Amino acid sequence: MIKAFRVAMATAITAASVVGVGTASAQDGEDTFATGFNLVNLSDTEANVTISFYAEGQGTAQTTFNTAVPAGEPVTFAELSVIEGLNEGFSGSAVVSSDQEVAAVVNVVRNGDLAVGAGYSAVSEGAQEVIIPLLFKNFTSLDFDSYFNVQNVGTEVANVTVTYEGGATETATVQPGSSARFDQGTNPDLPDGFNSSAAVTSDQPIAVAVVQNGNTVLGYNAIASPSTTPLFPLVAGNNSNFFSGVSIRNVGDQSTDVTVSYAPSQAGTACTETQTIPSGEARNFALYTLDATTGDSDTPITTDCDRSVFFVGSGQVTTNSANQPLAATVNQQNNVNVSGGSYTAVDPSEASGTLVMPIIQDTFFGFFTGFSIVNVGDAPTSIECTYAQSDVTQSVENLAPGATWTAQQSGVIPANTDNGYNGSGVCTASASGAQIIGVLNQLGSGEDDSFFVTNAINN
Structure with a gap:
């Protein structure tokens, strides 16, 4: 069975990446953005992976890339300019297909500075309506703007409507696999100081990723299922x-x-x-x-x-x-x-007994990671986290219902490269029927916005 997930923003540059990001393309005012992603094979069998890149507005892949990912191992897709047919300046989306279960996170960097950016998770399926809780246009003295990409993950042309709080609307027709960008900073129907939300509807399933850009850069996934108890x-x-x-x-x-x-x-x-x-x-x-x-x-x-x-x-x-x-x-x-x-x-109903962290780092070019995991089940559970290409584990015993465990990977995992440890992690709760949820931080030692945050992936 071929499994697929979507990357709503993908681009290409010639500059090499050092923190699991690379790629380049989109523009917001004077800022240029680039993306890269870390993918991990979750199975005990080698994964045959195909990545199809779709330029914005195009229903046919501009190029495809095939690779094999070893069992249980991560791979970083950063210097995408080496892929034939994916030129500098590409802006669009990607679909990753695999004969094994895989997961990925995406990092977005600004103006070629690998220490200034944001992250979000790739998604395995879309929805016909999503909520974007927080968008900006020229907001505060820090001039925050936002933009988001809507990717059609269906099989037919998608008719997409964006409805902003306050009544302004935008529409787009999006080909299968492709994406459309909605930029609040250049939208004349939104007032300066806009700080609000939007609903995105479509007659095909869609995936949406959001970037907020000001004195820092932040990113997140749109919400397909609002919760009464988030x-x-x-x-x-x-x-x-x-x-x-x-x-x-x-x-x-x-x-x-x-x-x-x-x-x-x-x-x-x-x-x-x-x-x-x-x-x-x-x-x-x-x-x-x-x-x-x-x-x-x-x-x-x-x-x-x-x-x-x-x-x-x-x-x-x-x-x-x-x-x-x-x-x-x-x-x-x-x-x-x-x-x-x-x-x-996160809605607690989305919890599971296993969490995947597609990127884990320990002093990798000055970056390390840390995570927080919450036991949302009704019984205590022990949790053990293992890391690719390492015998190191981190664990907690009998985490109580409703309790949180926080752990960092700084000076913990021996290097697997010349520049520190760069890998992935899987955290497993041992209690019968255990339910856990988590979030991952990636933090650098530089003075810039060297801070990336993503939801851990329930599996």
């Missing part, structure tokens, strides 16, 4: 200048009172925060309750959190008074070192 595997405050902002949007038709419960992993004390979210609006959680440097909210908040203390843990919506569907993203920001990353909240 979960946030990593939330922080006063964490070496890092803090989190959880943007929760009520996509239902009634106002609802939402309580988020925070559980510490590395540091902090359990606490709660409650806000009322009117229909069609969003509220920021964690931002004004878990960090001392972020100012005050313009809307009422009820909380018992102490925003002056160091906190690293997780959060989950535990009360949703009107049981409304919620779509949420988590931005992790550092305004001192000017770095940031983003991921989408």
Whole structure:
């Protein structure tokens, strides 16, 4: 059986990559963006992989690339200019097909600087409606803009409609496998200062990836299934200048009172925060309750959190008074070192007993990774993480229901290259019926925005 997943933004350059990113192409104002991805073979059999690249607006692959990936091993696709037929300046999408199960994450870099960028996860299937919780046009003094690519993962031409909060719309016709780009920064129907959401509908299944571009670059996947109890595997405050902002949007038709419960992993004390979210609006959680440097909210908040203390843990919506569907993203920001990353909240029903991290690094050109895993099951479970091309494991015993485990890979995994460790990881929960969810951080030692965040992949 041939399995396939989609990469909604793909491009090519001649510059070699050092952190699992490479490729180049799209433009937003004066900035140029490039993408690369790490793919991991999840099986115990060699995977025969075909990657088809589609230029924007084209229904026929511009070129295809065939490769074999060893069992259980990762591979980095960075210097894509070596692929015949994929020229510098290519902008579009990719479909990866394999006779074995594979997973991938995508990194996006700005202006050729491999330390400034964002990440998102490749997807294995699409949906005919997705929610994008957080978009910008010339927002704040940092001039944040956003754009997103919509990829048609169906077999027929897709008629795509984007409806922004406030009523503005855009449409596109997208060929199978191909993609269309929607740039909020150049959209004349959106006002300056736009900070809101959009719904994307199609008569074919689609996949959507979002990039936010300002003093930092952040990226995330659009949400196909809003949740009444979304979960946030990593939330922080006063964490070496890092803090989190959880943007929760009520996509239902009634106002609802939402309580988020925070559980510490590395540091902090359990606490709660409650806000009322009117229909069609969003509220920021964690931002004004878990960090001392972020100012005050313009809307009422009820909380018992102490925003002056160091906190690293997780959060989950535990009360949703009107049981409304919620779509949420988590931005992790550092305004001192000017770095940031983003991921989408997860519905607990998407949990499984195994998590895949397609990229794990330890002092690889100055980059290392770390992850947070939440036990969303109803029984304690032990979790063990193994890493490709290494005998090193990391584990936790009897992680309680609702508890979070955070681990870093810095000085932990011996190098498998001349420049440190560059591989992948699989984390397995041992309890019968165990259910876990996670998020992965990739952090560099440079002064630029060397911070990439992606959702771990449930398998």
